Amino acid sequence: MTKTPSSLPVNIALVSLVLALLLVAAIVLGLAMGSSGGSITAVWATLFQDGTGDAMQGAIIWRIRFPRVLLAALVGAALSLGGLVFQALLKNPLAEPYILGVSGGAAIGAIIGIILGLSRIPGVGVTAFLGSLATLLLIIIISSGRAILVKDALLLSGVMINAFCSAVIMFLLSITQDSSLHNIIFWLMGDLSASQIHHVGMLAAVLLPCFIVIFIHSNRMNLVLLGSDMAASMGVNVRLVTLVLLVTTSLMISVTVSQCGLIGFVGLVIPHLLRLVIGPDHRPAG
Amino acid sequence: MSAAVRVNRLSCSYPRAPVLWDLSFEMAGAEFFIVIGPNGSGKTTLVKALAGLLPVSGGDIFIQDRPLRQINRKELARRVAYVAQTSADDSPFTVREMVLMGRSPYLGVLGVEGKTDIDIARQAIAFTGLNHLSGRRIGSLSGGERQRAHIARAICQQPDLILLDEPTAALDLAHQIRIMNLMKRLKRENGTTVVMVSHDINLAAMYADRLLLLVNGRVAACGPPAQVINEKTLAGAYGCRLLVDRSPAGPWPRVSLIPEGGGLMTED
Numbered sequence: 001m002t003k004t005p006s007s008l009p010v011n012i013a014l015v016s017l018v019l020a021l022l023l024v025a026a027i028v029l030g031l032a033m034g035s036s037g038g039s040i041t042a043v044w045a046t047l048f049q050d051g052t053g054d055a056m057q058g059a060i061i062w063r064i065r066f067p068r069v070l071l072a073a074l075v076g077a078a079l080s081l082g083g084l085v086f087q088a089l090l091k092n093p094l095a096e097p098y099i100l101g102v103s104g105g106a107a108i109g110a111i112i113g114i115i116l117g118l119s120r121i122p123g124v125g126v127t128a129f130l131g132s133l134a135t136l137l138l139i140i141i142i143s144s145g146r147a148i149l150v151k152d153a154l155l156l157s158g159v160m161i162n163a164f165c166s167a168v169i170m171f172l173l174s175i176t177q178d179s180s181l182h183n184i185i186f187w188l189m190g191d192l193s194a195s196q197i198h199h200v201g202m203l204a205a206v207l208l209p210c211f212i213v214i215f216i217h218s219n220r221m222n223l224v225l226l227g228s229d230m231a232a233s234m235g236v237n238v239r240l241v242t243l244v245l246l247v248t249t250s251l252m253i254s255v256t257v258s259q260c261g262l263i264g265f266v267g268l269v270i271p272h273l274l275r276l277v278i279g280p281d282h283r284p285a286g
Numbered sequence: 287m288s289a290a291v292r293v294n295r296l297s298c299s300y301p302r303a304p305v306l307w308d309l310s311f312e313m314a315g316a317e318f319f320i321v322i323g324p325n326g327s328g329k330t331t332l333v334k335a336l337a338g339l340l341p342v343s344g345g346d347i348f349i350q351d352r353p354l355r356q357i358n359r360k361e362l363a364r365r366v367a368y369v370a371q372t373s374a375d376d377s378p379f380t381v382r383e384m385v386l387m388g389r390s391p392y393l394g395v396l397g398v399e400g401k402t403d404i405d406i407a408r409q410a411i412a413f414t415g416l417n418h419l420s421g422r423r424i425g426s427l428s429g430g431e432r433q434r435a436h437i438a439r440a441i442c443q444q445p446d447l448i449l450l451d452e453p454t455a456a457l458d459l460a461h462q463i464r465i466m467n468l469m470k471r472l473k474r475e476n477g478t479t480v481v482m483v484s485h486d487i488n489l490a491a492m493y494a495d496r497l498l499l500l501v502n503g504r505v506a507a508c509g510p511p512a513q514v515i516n517e518k519t520l521a522g523a524y525g526c527r528l529l530v531d532r533s534p535a536g537p538w539p540r541v542s543l544i545p546e547g548g549g550l551m552t553e554d
Contacts, residue, residue, distance in 0.1 A: 219397030223387060226377060229370050233337050234443065235363030235391040 023073060030069035067197045071260065074200065078207050078256045081214055084271040085249045088221040089242055092155055097253040100158035104165025105135025106254035107188065111172045113258070114184055125206070128258035132250040135161050187260075203259050210252040217245055290315050290350060290479045291336065291447055297344035298328070298335050298503075306331055306503045308345070313496075316477040318470060320490040323500035324524050329483040330371060332500065333449045336481065337368040349447065363391035367440035369433075371451040371483075377424040381435045384424055385411055388442025410438040414468060430461030437468060448472065450482045454489065462486070466493045491515055491538045499523055515539040 083096035090100075097103045109131020113124035142157040169188070176184060220241045223231040228238045292312040299305045306328045313319050321329045334340045336347060338354055347354040349365055357365070367388070377384065388410070389403040399407075411420050414434040419427065424435055433453050440448050450469070454462040469480045470493055484490045490497060491511040499507040499514055501523045507514040517530045520541065533540035 216395050219390060219393075219395065222379075222397070223390060225379075226384070226387070227370065229334070229337075229339055229368070232339050232359070233363060233366070233368035234387065235360035237359055 027069050027073065030065065030072065067200050070197075070200045071203065074203055074207055075256050075260055077211070078252045080271060081211065082249045082253045082256075085214060085221070085245050087271055088225055089245060090155055091225060092152075095155060095158075097249065099162060100155070101135045101139060101161035101165055102132045102158075102250050102253050103257050104162045104169070105138075106132035106250075106257040108165055108168050108172070109134075109254065110187075110258045111169060111176075111184055114180055114187070115172065115176060117180075124258040125255045128254040129251055132254040132257075133247070135165065136246060136250050199259065203255060206255045207252055210248050213248045214245065217241060221245070289313065289348065290317075291481075292348040292351070293336075293345070294348065295345035296332075296335065296342060296347060298331050298340055299343045300331075300340065306335070309503075309505055310345075311498060311505065311508055313479050313481070315479065316473045317479050318473050318493055318495045319479065319481045319498065320494040320496075321481065321483045321498045321500060322485070322487055322490055323506070327500040328503040329500055330451055331503075333368070333451050333481060333483055336447070337366055337449050338362050339368070360391050363443060365445055366447045366449065367443040367445035369436045369440050369448070369450045369453055371455070380421055380423055381411065381416055381427070381438075382407065382420040384435060385416075385420075385438045385442050388439040391443060406444070407438075407442050410441040413441060413471075414438040415464075430457045430464070433457065433461070433465060434468070437465070441472065445478065447479045447481065450480070452483050452485060454484065454486060462489060469493070487515065487520070487541045488533075491533070491540070492536070511538055515541060 079097070082102075086095040086097060086100060087093060089095075106128040110124050110128040112131070113127035116123075116127075118124050118127065139154060139157045139161055142153075142160070173181065173184060220231070220236050223234055223236050224238060224241065231238050231241075289312040293309055296309040297305070297307055309332070321332060323329050331340065335342055336354075338357075338359070342355070349357060349362070354362070379387075386399055386403065386407045387397075389399055389407065390397045392403070393399065411417060414437055416431065416434055416438060419431060419435075424432055427435065437450070437453065440450075448469075453465050457465070466489060469482065472478045473480050482490075494511055496509055497507070497511050497514040498505060499519065506523050507519050515530055516539075517528060520528055520530065527544040529542045529544060530539050531542070532538075
């Protein structure tokens, strides 16, 4: 990546710092924009000189925009990491939870949850996780005719499952009563607006441990990228790592999907963008 | 001295692939050991079994008198390094990054390398003559350079035993001899046991301390090249006509193939 190799911790710290600054900037920008207007100075006033700013403005920023922006940041992080993990495990640049049907499975689970009238965060989250685990299991069974995790077979069966999931979602929509239909459609389109701050907190409580698990596995992901035999001969338990990462990612994706619907693109593109900027090593990216 | 590697009545079977039957041999310390045999005779299966990458269906492999199955993966990776037959060629990593990964069996979960690790990687890169390429991506190297990068990565693991699956296949003559010389130096300087699968019997005859001829998953012959390489054994193993004489280049046997319809010497 660079001519003189800087040490890894320095590298990680540097990348994290730059990205954190960008994140703060994006959050402030997100807080400043909305249908009721606003400006960066207004955000500044509300954030740092509490009381002196316009009370109405303050309420909009804290109650409505702040949870939404935080949620968006979390969701973006979760989907991108999901994409990163899947791309590494499957060694395929097109892999991401959306294409593999894991999101689709989570969506089915979530819709069933909504139809059953469960609450957004523990209830729908759990059904979504069950849905994504079911699709993951199905994908692994279909693709493991000979050996577990033959890369292309996994991807192909994922695409199949994804198509199937879309069909099931359509079916579920068609049998749903009007009252929850609007709810579901809005949610399917990728909805960040309904967020309240304690939902964001609960989401974070599930996502952050997942982020940590994935970060801990980042070096093993590097090795797996060289090939499973290579990784195994360098001391990695490839099956265990794959399983842990797939399940962790599914959990992450399904709570995200249960909270804000099917958002796909982010998971595909962000890992590639980051790789362009900081190189293929997974450790700083985590 | 205890055996570096001892294989005792090893059998391997897995669906739809070559199978090994009742293999027994041992290697003591620094030795250049080359496995030859026809396609599908189980050579790759043997090195993979020695690398602990395949389940063994019978018998035992001992690494320094400890059963392989009792050595955990990470410790095994510090004793045994493996260079696969076809290595991922679209790897996004640079030579330096990939070679450094050979240190991961010595590192914690995140694989944060220390100064010694970086020094060891640098030495391995120098040993394989890749200094000028260390910032290049693996995917952009030629076959011979890529193979050397993988060898450097294996050396970085500081193994007692290094396993190579056809490292000279598809390489030009200069790269073939370069890789053989590297392995010979590794054996001499570090006392590493080198086990290599090769299809090139002439190259094997030049460098091997001992040859193992595998046919249909069984040991057909095992011993110094002069003992294994003879017309009767090879013709029986490969099922083709050939001639063995002494190489004009040195004290090792030379194998020549005889084309259909005879060559210069037409007696059968």
